[in-house]
Amino acid sequence: MDDYNSLSLADIYRARKIISPVITRTPLVFSPRLSMLTGFKVYLKLETLQLTGTFKARGAANKLMSLGNAEKERGVIAFSTGNHGRAVAHIARNLKLPAVICLSERVPAFRVKAMRDLGAEVVAYGQSQDEAYAKALEIQKERGLTMIAPFDDPFVLCGQGTMAIEIFEEIPNTKALIVPLSGGGLFSGVALASKTINPKVKMIGVSMEVAPAMIRSLTAGKPIEIPEVDSLADALLGGIGLDNQYTFSLTQKYIDKSVLVSEDQIARAMYGAFYHERLVIEGSGAVGLAALENDLIDLNIEPNDPVVVIVSGGNVDTRLLQAIIEKNH
Ligand SMILES: *Cc1c(COP(=O)(O)O)cnc(C)c1O
Numbered sequence: 478m479d480d481y482n483s484l485s486l487a488d489i490y491r492a493r494k495i496i497s498p499v500i501t502r503t504p505l506v507f508s509p510r511l512s513m514l515t516g517f518k519v520y521l522k523l524e525t526l527q528l529t530g531t532f533k534a535r536g537a538a539n540k541l542m543s544l545g546n547a548e549k550e551r552g553v554i555a556f557s558t559g560n561h562g563r564a565v566a567h568i569a570r571n572l573k574l575p576a577v578i579c580l581s582e583r584v585p586a587f588r589v590k591a592m593r594d595l596g597a598e599v600v601a602y603g604q605s606q607d608e609a610y611a612k613a614l615e616i617q618k619e620r621g622l623t624m625i626a627p628f629d630d631p632f633v634l635c636g637q638g639t640m641a642i643e644i645f646e647e648i649p650n651t652k653a654l655i656v657p658l659s660g661g662g663l664f665s666g667v668a669l670a671s672k673t674i675n676p677k678v679k680m681i682g683v684s685m686e687v688a689p690a691m692i693r694s695l696t697a698g699k700p701i702e703i704p705e706v707d708s709l710a711d712a713l714l715g716g717i718g719l720d721n722q723y724t725f726s727l728t729q730k731y732i733d734k735s736v737l738v739s740e741d742q743i744a745r746a747m748y749g750a751f752y753h754e755r756l757v758i759e760g761s762g763a764v765g766l767a768a769l770e771n772d773l774i775d776l777n778i779e780p781n782d783p784v785v786v787i788v789s790g791g792n793v794d795t796r797l798l799q800a801i802i803e804k805n806h
Contacts (some may be wrong), residue, residue, distance in 0.1 A: 481726045484631055486673040489638040489666065496538040496636060499571055503527050503640070505647050505785065510753050515769055517653075517776070517784040522644060525758055525791030531712070532637055532789055533564035533627075536662060539636030540625055541568050549574050554622040556613040558584045558606075560712050560790055561627040566597035577622060579613035581605055587794075606715075628662025629717075629724050638666025644785050645674050652782040655765040655774070657789045658682035658735070659713035661691050661724030667787065668731035679733045681774055683764040685710040686737040690717050691728055695735065700725050709743045709760030709801075712790060736774055742767040747798065748805035750788075759793040 503523050511519035524532040541553060552575030555565040562578040569576035576597045580589070583604060592599050602612040617624050626633060644651060654671055656664045661682075668680045684692050685708045694700045700721045708714060717725055738746075743760050746767035750756040758766070765786040768774050776784065 481723045484635065484669060484723075484727075486670055488631070488635045489642060489670045492539040492632070492635040493639040493642055495542050496535060496639060499528075499538050499542075499568065500535055500639070501527050502643055505644060508754065511766070511769055511786075515772075515784070516780045517778070517782055519769065520648060520783060520785045522640060522785055522787045523756070524640065524787065524789050525756065525762060529560070529564045529567045530790055530792040531560040531564065531762075532640060532663060533560045534568060535639050536628075536630075536633035536636035536666075537561070537564040537568045537625065539639075540630060540632040541565070541572055541574060543632050544623060548623045551621045551623070552576060553625050554579060554613055554617050555625045555627070556580070556610050557627060558588060560792060562592055562597075563595070563792070565625050566592045566595040570596045577616060579609055579616065581609040628660030629721055630662075631723060634662045634666040634669075634723060634727070636666065637663045638670040640787070641667045641670035641674070645671070648783050648785065650783055651675075651678060651785050652778045653679035653681060653776050653784045655681045655683060655768060655784065655786045657710075657713060657761055657764050657787060658684045658689075658691050658728070659715065659761070660717050661728040663787070663789060664691075664732070665724045665727035669727060672731050679776055679778065680731050681768070681776070682728065682732050682735045683768045684735070684737055685713055685743060685760075685764060686739050688714055689735075689737055690715065691725070692735045692737065694725060695729055695732070709740050709747070710764055712759065712761035712792075713764070734774060736768045738764050738767040738771070738773065742771050744801050745805055746770055747793070747801050751798070751802060752806075756788070757791050757793060757798065758788055759790045762788045762790040
């Protein structure tokens, strides 16, 4: 699996077989509100109900369960402040593998606690992501651990792609998928599976307007860096890696349209989902809803065609959600 072109739907079926004992098959629910609003049949794939609160558990499970015995015994290391770290910590505990999660000293205490509670060894080091990453590489070498990449890894992206198999099993005539887009592990896996099942399906990638690393890279024709900023879609922050091996090429190959949403649109989508559907969604998980609600996508499909929005995660700070609800109510 050293070339992105060598990956296939078979790899994603293999991933599904591997991870199904430890992963939740999440519900795909019809949204009357969004269907009425758009004229399509809109379904939400609720990865908010996935173990650890996001789809990242799928990729982490496929990667960790595919390691050799010697690698499993030595253990794994991840560099992440958020959902990826949590997923690796959780799956490692399930499999009884030692896991180290490396992050900077600036990461809030509640996040550190969540990962420690999962039994991971949390190493907080330095004042920036770069310092913490350098430390992670040092520990990896010292102890012979396996680094678990958050998106640019064939096992990780094929794990994320398993949700597409579930979607097409339930709604075989899905005409478009709307997918949150950051490093592109989620998009690549879902697109590889979906476009193989039906080459005509429309694949839409959605990022936040303030820091769309993948979309800027696609425009530039190569991976580029973008400045660090804050966003409600915090799980979509960060670059795609200047030495990206898989997800840039796969996203480039499969994406039909890209869409940008504003911070305000993300906040209103989070509020709308809470108010109308009683769903708790983090900013990154709400970008697809925001794109649909604001009519930002020209899907070029027929009325009543089924459209699936991937609601990628639900790990939002309670106080932040409360503030958004009060402000938009
Ligand atoms: C990681 C993440 C994404 C983006 O996934 P990529 O594979 O980096 O594109 C989207 N939503 C949530 C909730 C995430 O945790």
